[in-house]
Amino acid sequence: MNDKVLWEEVLESLGYPNLRQPSYSLKIPTALINLETTNILINPDFVKEIKAPLPIALKGVMAHEANHHVTAPYDLKTNLIIDQNAGEVSKENANKISNYFLDVVINLDLAHRGLNEISSVYKGMDLDSEIDKTLRAFYNYKTNLDFGFVNPSDLDMDVLKKLVGLSYDPSLEVMKEEVKIFGNAINHLLSEESNGLIDEINMDDYPVSSKSSAAIDAVEYLNPESFKKYGGLKDYYDLLAKKNSFYIKKDEGSVQKEYYSEWDVGDDYHGIDIYKSKNKFLPGLTIKKDSFSIKKQGTFNDALIILDSSGSMPSPDYGSPAITASFCIANHYLGNNKKLGVVNFSTVQKNHLLSDNPDKIKKDLLEYQGGLSNLDINSVFKDYQKKFPLDIYLITDMLIEESKYIYQKLSKSNCKVSIFDIGNNEAEIFGLKKYVVDDIQKLPGIVVGDLNGI
Amino acid sequence: MFARDKFFENYEFLKNNIYLSNKDLEIGKGYNSALLLGMLAGVTKGKILYVGEYGLGKTTLAESITSLLTNTPRHIVNINSLKGHPELNHEQLIGRPDLGELNKGVEKVIWSKFVNSEFKIIDEINRIPESKQNILLTGMQSNNWTYLNDSLNKPASAWFATKNYRDEGNNSLIPPLLDRFDLAVESKNPGMNISRILRTQEFIDIDAKHIKGDDYKDEFKRFLKKSYGLNSLEETDKKNISETIRKIPFSEDANLFFDVLISELASCQVYGQKRTTDTCPDGCHYKNYACNDINNTLSVRTIKSLDTYAKSLAWVNNDKTVNVKHLGLIAPYVTWHKTSFNQDIQQKNLNTQRKESFQQHLMTKTVEGVKYRFSKIKNHQKELINHILNKDYDKISGLVDKMDHPVFKEYLK
Numbered sequence: 063m064n065d066k067v068l069w070e071e072v073l074e075s076l077g078y079p080n081l082r083q084p085s086y087s088l089k090i091p092t093a094l095i096n097l098e099t100t101n102i103l104i105n106p107d108f109v110k111e112i113k114a115p116l117p118i119a120l121k122g123v124m125a126h127e128a129n130h131h132v133t134a135p136y137d138l139k140t141n142l143i144i145d146q147n148a149g150e151v152s153k154e155n156a157n158k159i160s161n162y163f164l165d166v167v168i169n170l171d172l173a174h175r176g177l178n179e180i181s182s183v184y185k186g187m188d189l190d191s192e193i194d195k196t197l198r199a200f201y202n203y204k205t206n207l208d209f210g211f212v213n214p215s216d217l218d219m220d221v222l223k224k225l226v227g228l229s230y231d232p233s234l235e236v237m238k239e240e241v242k243i244f245g246n247a248i249n250h251l252l253s254e255e256s257n258g259l260i261d262e263i264n265m266d267d268y269p270v271s272s273k274s275s276a277a278i279d280a281v282e283y284l285n286p287e288s289f290k291k292y293g294g295l296k297d298y299y300d301l302l303a304k305k306n307s308f309y310i311k312k313d314e315g316s317v318q319k320e321y322y323s324e325w326d327v328g329d330d331y332h333g334i335d336i337y338k339s340k341n342k343f344l345p346g347l348t349i350k351k352d353s354f355s356i357k358k359q360g361t362f363n364d365a366l367i368i369l370d371s372s373g374s375m376p377s378p379d380y381g382s383p384a385i386t387a388s389f390c391i392a393n394h395y396l397g398n399n400k401k402l403g404v405v406n407f408s409t410v411q412k413n414h415l416l417s418d419n420p421d422k423i424k425k426d427l428l429e430y431q432g433g434l435s436n437l438d439i440n441s442v443f444k445d446y447q448k449k450f451p452l453d454i455y456l457i458t459d460m461l462i463e464e465s466k467y468i469y470q471k472l473s474k475s476n477c478k479v480s481i482f483d484i485g486n487n488e489a490e491i492f493g494l495k496k497y498v499v500d501d502i503q504k505l506p507g508i509v510v511g512d513l514n515g516i
Numbered sequence: 517m518f519a520r521d522k523f524f525e526n527y528e529f530l531k532n533n534i535y536l537s538n539k540d541l542e543i544g545k546g547y548n549s550a551l552l553l554g555m556l557a558g559v560t561k562g563k564i565l566y567v568g569e570y571g572l573g574k575t576t577l578a579e580s581i582t583s584l585l586t587n588t589p590r591h592i593v594n595i596n597s598l599k600g601h602p603e604l605n606h607e608q609l610i611g612r613p614d615l616g617e618l619n620k621g622v623e624k625v626i627w628s629k630f631v632n633s634e635f636k637i638i639d640e641i642n643r644i645p646e647s648k649q650n651i652l653l654t655g656m657q658s659n660n661w662t663y664l665n666d667s668l669n670k671p672a673s674a675w676f677a678t679k680n681y682r683d684e685g686n687n688s689l690i691p692p693l694l695d696r697f698d699l700a701v702e703s704k705n706p707g708m709n710i711s712r713i714l715r716t717q718e719f720i721d722i723d724a725k726h727i728k729g730d731d732y733k734d735e736f737k738r739f740l741k742k743s744y745g746l747n748s749l750e751e752t753d754k755k756n757i758s759e760t761i762r763k764i765p766f767s768e769d770a771n772l773f774f775d776v777l778i779s780e781l782a783s784c785q786v787y788g789q790k791r792t793t794d795t796c797p798d799g800c801h802y803k804n805y806a807c808n809d810i811n812n813t814l815s816v817r818t819i820k821s822l823d824t825y826a827k828s829l830a831w832v833n834n835d836k837t838v839n840v841k842h843l844g845l846i847a848p849y850v851t852w853h854k855t856s857f858n859q860d861i862q863q864k865n866l867n868t869q870r871k872e873s874f875q876q877h878l879m880t881k882t883v884e885g886v887k888y889r890f891s892k893i894k895n896h897q898k899e900l901i902n903h904i905l906n907k908d909y910d911k912i913s914g915l916v917d918k919m920d921h922p923v924f925k926e927y928l929k
Contacts (some may be wrong), residue, residue: 074769077891078841079884080542098869132888139868175892233804278867305863332608336618343615353603 068121075125075175076132084124094261095127097138098272102127113186122179126260129168134232138276141263143283147238151245155252159245161262162193166200166244167230167237173205181207183260192218193251200225221247238283281305285381295378296424303389306506307513325350363453363478364416365395366446368405369427370458372435375484376502378428383502384457387482387509388427391455394513396420403452405442409433413445435460439468443475451476457505459484469494480512519753520760526584527555529746533720534580535573536710540871543845544833550577550701553849554676556828557699558585559754560761562821563656563675565641565694565853567873568703570680575639577703578676580722582635584740585674587733587748589724597637598630600644602685609651611663625666631655634673641677641693642686649693656696691792691812691854698821700853702873720744757831764827767837772897774822774843776890777883779923780806781851782814789813792856802922805889806882811856821850844887852879893921900927 069083084093084102093104104123112119135141144164149156172180184198185208195216201209203226224247228240265273270292277284277292281301289298325334325348338349367388376382395402401416402423408431417423435458446452454477460468466489472479473492481491482505486498497508517525530551531537539546541553550566557564558581566574579597583590598609610631614624630636638644638652655661656675661668677697680686694700706714727735737748766774785802787794790813800808822843829842852875861878870877896919903911904927916924 073841075891077773077887078839078844079887080845132891137869272869275867275869279865279869281867282864301867305866330603332605333603334607336613336615341618343619 065120065124068117069124072121072125072128072177075177076128079128079132081128081131084127092259092261093123093127094263095130097131097135097141097263098268100131112183114182118179118182119186122177122181122183123260125172125177126165126168126180126183129172130164130261130263133171134164134167134237135263138265138268138272139280140234140237142265142273142276142280142288143234143238144241145265146284146288147241148245149288151242152249152252155245155249157262157264158252159248160241161259162197162248163237163241163244164263165259166197166225167232169201170204170230171232173201173207178207181205181209185210191251192216193248196221196225196248196251218251221251234283286379295428296421299378299382299385299389299428300393300424302386302506303393306386307390307393307510320351320353322349322351324348362395362398362400363451364401364403364449365391365453365455366403366405366416366442366477367391367427368407368437368442368454368456368458370408370435370437370460371406371429371431372408372459373432374435374459377430377432379430382430383505384484385427387457387506388455389424390506390509391513392420392423392427395453396423403446403449405437406431407435407437409436411436411438411441413441415445416449435464437464437468439471443471447475451478453477454479455482455509456480457482457484457509459487461487465489482509517747519749519756522747522749522753523555523559523757525747526749527551529744530555530577530580530584533744534722535577536713536717537573537706538704538710540704541845543829543842547832549849550703551581552832553699553701553825554578554581555585556825556832557676558582558674559749559757560824560828561672561674561758562698562824563696564677565697565700566676566678566703567700567853568681569705572703572705574678574703578637578639578678582637582674582676583722584746585749585754586635587736588635589722589727589732589736589739591723591725592727592732593635593637596629596633596635597639600638600640600642602643602645604644604648604651606651606663610655610661611666611668613664623664623666625663625668627661627663627668631661631668631670634671636673636675638675638677640680640686642679642689644687646687646690649690653692653696656693691856694854695815695817697853698817699825699849700876701849702876761824761827761831764830764835765837766823766826766843767839768898769840769894770826770838770843772894773840773887773890775897775926776893776921776923777822777843777847777886778814778819779921779926780886780889781810781855781882783807783922783926785922785925796858801920805922806886807922809857809861809878809882811858812854814851815854818850818854822847825850840887840890844883847883848876848879851883852876855879855882889921893919893923897923897927900924 066083073079081100084104086106087103088105088107090103090105092108095102109116109119109123135144144160145156148159151159169180184201189198189210195212196218198209199212199217200222225244228243229236230240274292277289278301281289281298282305286295286298322338324346326345329350333350333352335349335351339347342348369384369388375384378385392402396418401418403416404414404423404426406412406426406429410431414426454472465487469489469492473494479494481494481496482499483496484499484502497512499505499508531548535551537548537551539548541547541549554564554577566578568574579590579593582588583593609628611625611627614626617624659670659672679689724736724739727739740746740748782790784790784807786797786800790807792812796808802808825846826838826843829846830838857878865878868877872880896915900912900915903915916928
């Protein structure tokens with residue numbers, strides 16, 4: 063049986079994924095799949111060293127690599143997210159935890175599909191570290207296949223119980239949570255050099271451009287700290303804002319207006335209306351239809367974001383939905399050629415005047431003070447009143463006593479005001495539009511809804 | 517020479533001399549999707565929409581394929597094709613009254629060249645405003661054209677249309693028009709390596725401007741043979757290929773995959789079927805299936821197109837049956853342009869690395885997901901079908917209760 067036939071069998075069992083047949087190379091230690099190109103490389107010596115019939119060992123290794131593409135992690139983005147979550151257990155062992163976890167997910171999937179050769183691969187490998195023994199026993203229990211004998215007295219049954227309790231569902235939402243539980247269970251077994259991996263997926267092996275693309279794609283799953291390796295805070299919130307405000311439309315479209323006029327010699331005759339022309343085809347008598355387009359205009363003003371950056375609001379360094387929401391507002395107005403001012407208030411209030419410079423505006427929004435909540439609404443009126451009417455967005459978790467006067471004052475301006483009140487201070491709103499935000503994570507969605515007029 | 521050989525000879529001729537392009541579709545060997553699917557649409561009298569940036573060969577490709585497949589010099593193809601623009605009306609598109617006759621009180625229609633032509637090319641179709649696109653719908657569907665009180669029925673013909681990406685001067689295409697296209701393919705930038713060749717290679721001319729009049733077919737065939745040694749496809753060759761394609765059966769697995777594809781893309785277990793007017797309920801039990809990512813359903817036309825072009829790919833690779841791979845490969849090309857994805861899935865994939873257009877990428881990923889789930893449930897599908905054939909009702913209900921996938925619920929409808 064040749065490797066082409068084995069590969070076809072693997073493809074059929076995995077539902078014909080778009081993968082090329084693996085190539086062979088002596089330059090790699092075992093086997094690997096490049097998650098970007100989906101090329102699979104196998105070291106033939108590694109396969110020969112597995113104590114199992116060659117076709118079985120080869121098919122098992124092929125299926126394992128292919129299933130990294132089909133099931134988990136599938137792409138660099140997913141791998142990055144799994145790595146980050148594994149890092150919450152142990153920064154030092156993040157990569158190992160992630161690799162062991164992904165292997166469990168795909169090996170169980172292979173067994174479920176009847177690609178049982180994977181058990182022979184493990185059985186035929188020299189595995190003797192604590193983690194290897196534990197995982198062999200785990201596989202034996204979960205699959206009813208023989209992944210190699212393990213003496214029960216060598217095992218920590220508590221670890222096994224924890225591992226057995228997970229679902230190993232390959233959906234991202236499940237994997238990103240389960241990898242932490244898995245990591246907590248096995249972390250103490252990883253102190254020694256362990257070798258029970260057929261391959262190793264390591265983000266360090268990929269070019270920076272690929273990792274950046276993966277980070278950009280995964281941004282909503284990453285915290286600012288993980289993202290910092292690939293870009294700055296402004297990029298982080300810009301990407302989040304773009305993901306949130308994908309549907310804010312810039313242009314309001316156009317309407318086609320039609321009108322009738324007299325046809326003349328030299329005019330295009332295709333628009334002639336033969337009925338209105340009473341069947342006459344003569345200059346001055348014949349009527350033709352013409353049309354022109356009118357651009358509909360948007361109906362919003364320049365804008366002012368009044369952003370609370372006091373200590374009770376989350377810091378941009380640790381992920382702030384208020385900043386994401388502010389970036390959504392900023393992108394919306396800047397994208398429609400409007401100007402934007404920023405009032406950043408905490409212990410100190412900084413009134414940044416209207417600008418159309420995105421970098422400056424976003425820098426002003428990212429400036430976190432972490433102090434008290436002091437908003438001097440009179441100074442806002444003083445600095446911006448000449449520019450009224452503005453579309454004003456107030457994002458805050460201020461208490462009731464402070465809010466009442468501010469709302470009252472804003473209600474007397476001729477501005478369109480939207481208040482995003484995190485936690486609901488129940489102050490009288492004097493007819494203003496107020497959104498009560500019970501969960502700050504929902505803030506960007508609520509802001510985008512307001513911008514869209516939903 | 518066999519029809520099949522002539523088909524690939526023409527494919528190679530276009531690939532090497534007129535539409536220099538990269539391989540982006542692998543079935544046994546690599547092909548260029550725009551060229552291959554265009555030729556397949558040409559011989560099966562299908563309808564294909566070329567999408568892409570301006571200046572990347574969409575019109576050239578449509579006209580060149582048509583020229584070779586209908587043995588028509590390219591300049592005549594060009595004359596007979598329709599150029600989309602905002603003022604397009606019935607009179608340019610379908611026919612116009614004979615004004616001389618009309619002055620005498622006689623209503624007589626002069627049918628347009630476009631309607632009378634044995635092929636249909638609409639260049640820049642999205643420059644036609646949405647409100648005027650419906651003029652095309654009936655003719656495209658039934659080859660029946662009406663103007664004033666007259667009508668004209670023409671034999672089925674291949675349709676090619678080109679569409680630029682959104683710019684200031686164009687419009688979107690209305691869903692029923694999009695749905696009438698069996699396939700949509702992006703005409704891609706040829707890239708650096710081919711650009712090198714483009715800079716130096718002399719282009720082959722199939723305009724054949726010296727050939728004029730109505731009786732041009734034989735002369736054009738002689739011209740192609742004499743100038744380039746190219747064997748032209750006759751009408752019988754195209755019929756032969758079309759008939760061969762039609763007869764290729766689906767394998768058992770491919771049929772089961774087709775079931776799963778329809779169950780995920782067209783059905784809704786909550787509201788009976790997918791409808792553009794319905795929104796998936798929050799926390800829907802079936803939220804992990806493709807039905808949750810899309811807003812509309814699959815039309816009957818789309819199902820027929822999937823069948824025809826999956827068979828066509830099997831024919832290209834000389835396979836005896838259509839397998840899961842053929843169907844999985846063609847499904848995105850048949851569906852992406854007519855699928856409306858919900859906001860969540862678009863946002864989630866906004867920055868994903870990809871080689872194809874955003875919509876096509878979403879569809880490719882969706883089909884990959886369906887294929888993945890199919891590979892896990894196909895044995896249970898076979899089991900259920902056996903139970904149905906044996907009328908073993910206890911086992912049927914036991915299995916349907918156990919299996920979560922919509923396809924199992926659909927089998928019992």
